[in-house]
Amino acid sequence: MPSIEARPPSESDMTIAFYPGSFDPMTNGHLDVLIQALNVASKVIVAVGIHPGKAPLFSFDERAALIKQALTEQLPDAAARMEVVSFDNLVVDAARQHGAHLLLRGLRDGTDLDYEMQMAGMNRQMAPDIQTVFLPAGTSSRPITATLVRQIAAMGGNVDAFVPKAVLEALNAKLKR
DSSP states (O other), X not given: OOOXXXXXXXXXXXXXXXXXXXXXXXXXXXXXXXXXXXXXXXXEXXXXXXXXXXXXXXXXXXXXXXXXXXXXXXXXGGGGGEEEEEEOSOHHHHHHHTTOOEEEEEXXXXXXXXXXXXXXXXXXXXXXXXXXXXXXXXXXXXXXXXHHHHHHHHTTOOOTTTSOHHHHXXXXXXXXX
């Protein structure tokens, strides 16, 4: 049997995936999908959408730091294969700008699937060179949304089961608890 050598991927071998969202704040569901994404791609670009008309709870810099910290706490060695960027244009254009050919989307339920299939179809029409890949949320993270986490936290509820430790600490500090 011939000897097979493992070698690190060259730049041309790399599969770059683009994982867009608001991540305001990052939830355990986001982290679950990110970890799955790192099993699919050589590099994952977490793309924080910036919308001028919306006032996020956390700034882009805060979100980027929390995403990096959450992944580092969960999988220290994988953090080097992840980058956080912002974007304010079409997701397919932002993906192309970063050399990504995979667009990653997490699915929690059938409602997500209906919406995401529609978006995937539109993105495919605009950018046939970019493939959308759906990753299912784990059972424990299916009900989690960043919107619900923000609402529960703002009303004094306990969100520690829904967010990574770093995000919980940041939420508590932001809400002065």
